[in-house]
Amino acid sequence: MTGKLDLDPVLVARARELAARAGASVVELARGHTTVSVERAVLRLAGVQGADPDGIPWVNRLVDAVVAEVGLGHGVAAPVFDALAREQLADVTLLAQKAAAGSVRFEAPAGRAATAARRAARRAVAAGVRRIDRRRAERERLVRRFGDPPQRPWIYLIVATGDIHEDIPQAQAAARAGADAIAVIRSTGQSLLDYVPEGATREGFAGTYATQENFRLMRAALDESSRELGRYVRLTNYASGLCMPEMAALAGLERLDMMLNDSMYGILFRDINPIRTFVDQRFSRQVHARAGIIINTGEDNYLTTADAVDEAHTVTVSQLLNEYFAHEAGLADWQLGLGHAFEVNPDVPESLRLELAHALLARELFPDAPLKWMPPTKHMTGDVFRGNLLDGFFNLVGALTGQGILLVGMMTEAVVTPWLSDRDIALQNVRYVLGAAGGLHEDFVPAPGGFIQQRAHLVLRSAVELLERIGEQSLLTAIGEGTFGIMKRPADRGRGLDGVARHEGDYYNPAVEILEGAGS
Amino acid sequence: MTVVPEKQVVRPYGDTTGDGMVQVSFTLPLPHDKRAEGAAIQLAGKMGIDPAMLVHARPMGDGFTFFVVYGRVNHLVDTAAVRVVERDFPLLSAKEVNAVVKRQLRRKLSVVGACIGTDAHTVGIDAILNVKGIAGEKGLEYYRELRVSNLGAQVSVPDLVAAARAERADAVLVSQVVTQRDAHLHNTREMSAAFREAWPAGKRPLLIVGGPRFDEAMTAELGVDRIFGRGTTPAEVASYLVHALITSRKAATV
Numbered sequence: 001m002t003g004k005l006d007l008d009p010v011l012v013a014r015a016r017e018l019a020a021r022a023g024a025s026v027v028e029l030a031r032g033h034t035t036v037s038v039e040r041a042v043l044r045l046a047g048v049q050g051a052d053p054d055g056i057p058w059v060n061r062l063v064d065a066v067v068a069e070v071g072l073g074h075g076v077a078a079p080v081f082d083a084l085a086r087e088q089l090a091d092v093t094l095l096a097q098k099a100a101a102g103s104v105r106f107e108a109p110a111g112r113a114a115t116a117a118r119r120a121a122r123r124a125v126a127a128g129v130r131r132i133d134r135r136r137a138e139r140e141r142l143v144r145r146f147g148d149p150p151q152r153p154w155i156y157l158i159v160a161t162g163d164i165h166e167d168i169p170q171a172q173a174a175a176r177a178g179a180d181a182i183a184v185i186r187s188t189g190q191s192l193l194d195y196v197p198e199g200a201t202r203e204g205f206a207g208t209y210a211t212q213e214n215f216r217l218m219r220a221a222l223d224e225s226s227r228e229l230g231r232y233v234r235l236t237n238y239a240s241g242l243c244m245p246e247m248a249a250l251a252g253l254e255r256l257d258m259m260l261n262d263s264m265y266g267i268l269f270r271d272i273n274p275i276r277t278f279v280d281q282r283f284s285r286q287v288h289a290r291a292g293i294i295i296n297t298g299e300d301n302y303l304t305t306a307d308a309v310d311e312a313h314t315v316t317v318s319q320l321l322n323e324y325f326a327h328e329a330g331l332a333d334w335q336l337g338l339g340h341a342f343e344v345n346p347d348v349p350e351s352l353r354l355e356l357a358h359a360l361l362a363r364e365l366f367p368d369a370p371l372k373w374m375p376p377t378k379h380m381t382g383d384v385f386r387g388n389l390l391d392g393f394f395n396l397v398g399a400l401t402g403q404g405i406l407l408v409g410m411m412t413e414a415v416v417t418p419w420l421s422d423r424d425i426a427l428q429n430v431r432y433v434l435g436a437a438g439g440l441h442e443d444f445v446p447a448p449g450g451f452i453q454q455r456a457h458l459v460l461r462s463a464v465e466l467l468e469r470i471g472e473q474s475l476l477t478a479i480g481e482g483t484f485g486i487m488k489r490p491a492d493r494g495r496g497l498d499g500v501a502r503h504e505g506d507y508y509n510p511a512v513e514i515l516e517g518a519g520s
Numbered sequence: 521m522t523v524v525p526e527k528q529v530v531r532p533y534g535d536t537t538g539d540g541m542v543q544v545s546f547t548l549p550l551p552h553d554k555r556a557e558g559a560a561i562q563l564a565g566k567m568g569i570d571p572a573m574l575v576h577a578r579p580m581g582d583g584f585t586f587f588v589v590y591g592r593v594n595h596l597v598d599t600a601a602v603r604v605v606e607r608d609f610p611l612l613s614a615k616e617v618n619a620v621v622k623r624q625l626r627r628k629l630s631v632v633g634a635c636i637g638t639d640a641h642t643v644g645i646d647a648i649l650n651v652k653g654i655a656g657e658k659g660l661e662y663y664r665e666l667r668v669s670n671l672g673a674q675v676s677v678p679d680l681v682a683a684a685r686a687e688r689a690d691a692v693l694v695s696q697v698v699t700q701r702d703a704h705l706h707n708t709r710e711m712s713a714a715f716r717e718a719w720p721a722g723k724r725p726l727l728i729v730g731g732p733r734f735d736e737a738m739t740a741e742l743g744v745d746r747i748f749g750r751g752t753t754p755a756e757v758a759s760y761l762v763h764a765l766i767t768s769r770k771a772a773t774v
Contacts, residue, residue, distance in 0.1 A: 173581045188654070189643040205643055269652045271661070271670065304658075377656060414656050421547045421586045424578070495672065 005364050005456045018467035019320035022475045030282040036499035038283045039063050039076040041245035042511045045128030048092045051198040058096035060195045065099035066106045072501035074108040075508045077121035082109035122510040129514050132252035136292040146232045149180040153406035160185035162204035164214045168221045175225040175233045178427050183236035186210050191241025210237050215254035239284045242496050248284035252291030262298035263325045273494035285329030286515040297322040300341035300374035308343040312358050313462035315340050333368035337405050341374035342394040357455035359401040373398045375409025387411035395433035400444045530597050540592040547586050552579035560587040568595045609763035614663050617758045621665035624766050632684050633693040634671035637707040641697035642673045648754050659754045677714045691726040691761050712743030
């Protein structure tokens with residue numbers, strides 16, 4: 001599959017080197033800070049469950065109690081397990097309940113107490129990580145038993161009713177109709193909640209709340225479908241927003257298979273503080289790496305705000321950065337569903353050839369990544385007939401360029417949330433194109449020095465130039481000055497900044513220690 | 521429009537004037553069989569399509585069938601009886617909004633937004649302000665010529681006034697979702713009173729409130745310039761800002 005574009009290997013290596021240089025300072029920053037959500041994820045791994053009568057999770061109450069007394073910079077693991085020993089309690093959730101009532105005192109333990117607290121914390125978190133390991137082994141067993149989808153790309157469909165009990169039959173119907181991966185869209189605004197709601201939920205705004213119980217219910221339903229259909233149907237949700245690390249932990253605990261997890265999306269599109277995002281993101285990716293979860297990055301979003309021709313290189317830059325951050329956090333190439341989209345204005349001459357050039361560039365830059373191929377949205381006008389044709393061309397480019405995960409485009413994009421018939425027509429479209437031209441990539445070789453090769457070379461060169469400019473300042477400055485999309489996001493602004501702290505000298509996080517494979 | 525249309529009464533057009541032909545598609549929750557096809561024809565008949573030609577029927581999943589029907593519709597359309605509710609300002613694209621601000625205001629238009637009182641539901645204000653926007657439409661942050669400051673949830677009125685002053689706000693957007701004991705109305709009155717006090721008459725920022733339970737006709741009573749209800753899009757708000765702050769003021773002074 002590689003070598004169709006005749007890319008200059010020196011330039012490709014240079015692009016990766018520049019991405020690593022731009023990302024390195026951010027990784028340094030992430031290693032020296034923690035966030036309330038990282039600490040809550042640690043407590044979830046340590047077994048804290050449930051919520052108070054107002055629906056505020058006990059992990060939130062416990063982290064808030066620790067922060068109020070000793071601050072965030074020591075990490076909560078040692079203060080919590082120190083208090084647990086002093087209170088002579090066996091259960092961390094019980095401690096959270098007592099702490100919420102104000103009857104527990106926290107301190108950052110020192111000396112022998114610190115050693116004991118760390119050891120206890122590590123033991124509890126290790127049990128959580130072992131649960132994630134077991135879920136991963138279970139996935140591998142089920143994939144062996146039921147099999148992977150017979151074709152590439154995998155067909156990815158969305159459900160979003162707001163009610164988990166409505167989502168389930170819809171997801172099962174979608175799987176029966178050919179979907180290989182089901183994504184449950186989250187309720188509008190969940191990314192800005194600084195807690196994860198609890199329990200099965202039946203009310204959402206244009207989507208369904210991501211909760212541990214909803215994850216469990218949907219995964220069980222799709223296991224049923226996998227058995228019925230003889231192929232393993234994957235489940236997708238979102239590790240994004242203010243609770244990114246907790247979402248990753250819950251996904252690992254409930255055997256979700258793919259998670260949307262972009263390094264910069266929350267900063268640019270949700271105005272979440274850049275440091276908060278990068279710290280949360282690194283931890284969430286370490287969890288995904290351990291859980292065997294495929295991440296889906298969000299480069300398609302840039303093209304919904306910026307022009308897909310003029311800004312094509314920003315997609316490449318973001319893919320390179322996402323790859324660097326992912327590798328640094330321990331993710332393997334097969335786990336990198338790097339995103340890109342079919343968003344060139346169809347009125348632009350040669351728009352299909354431009355799309356082919358961009359899609360093939362991503363394919364050849366990341367030969368071992370599955371790549372997530374996103375359908376047209378920006379130029380879907382409500383003319384459903386034209387929309388269906390556009391989706392057909394999108395599917396064709398996906399087949400011709402060997403994309404790994406194909407999000408099924410709906411002709412009613414921008415009109416309604418998909419109807420049953422819209423989904424059926426969209427799947428017919430996909431099946432027709434894959435059936436008629438699924439192997440055409442074998443014959444499709446762009447002319448040497450022709451339009452497609454030249455376009456791909458130009459985009460790569462522009463990406464390298466942008467990375468060079470970023471390298472001269474730093475990634476945080478570049479984001480602050482509005483290099484990606486058009487949003488300026490300075491590092492000292494944005495949501496969730498008050499939940500960020502620099503590590504104190506005695507900062508301890510058993511989850512990171514285990515995930516990074518240090519100590520024993 | 522003052523031009524009188526040539527024909528006052530029209531029918532749909534297939535390939536011949538007056539043939540009345542239409543095409544519709546729909547799904548019935550029935551498994552595909554003769555009976556389901558008969559049901560589709562019956563529905564088409566009730567829609568005024570007679571004769572109806574069932575040209576396509578396709579089973580989908582368990583117990584659903586998709587139909588495409590062509591046929592002659594026996595309704596007439598009287599163009600003289602068409603009533604259109606006109607928006608009192610033109611709906612502009614993001615590009616057009618940016619162009620007007622740049623050309624006529626010659627600086628960024630400053631917008632401050634918040635949820636006030638105890639209301640923690642930022643869904644509305646975020647849908648209008650976040651780049652993410654709503655239903656595929658980008659929020660005001662996406663507009664190059666608007667400078668947006670979103671203060672988030674549970675902002676006190678004095679803080680909002682201070683932020684509006686610091687940002688030299690041209691407009692203040694307030695979202696109110698919670699309506700318990702008319703909290704949205706009390707909060708809005710308190711807010712508008714504070715702005716009236718803090719600025720000389722005619723100088724205060726444009727005040728806009730939005731939420732699903734407001735009556736759009738209550739502007740005078742609540743002391744605000746505009747109320748937006750359920751289903752409002754960012755483009756409508758941006759277009760209104762341009763209209764109220766730039767184009768209508770220019771027109772008034774010329």
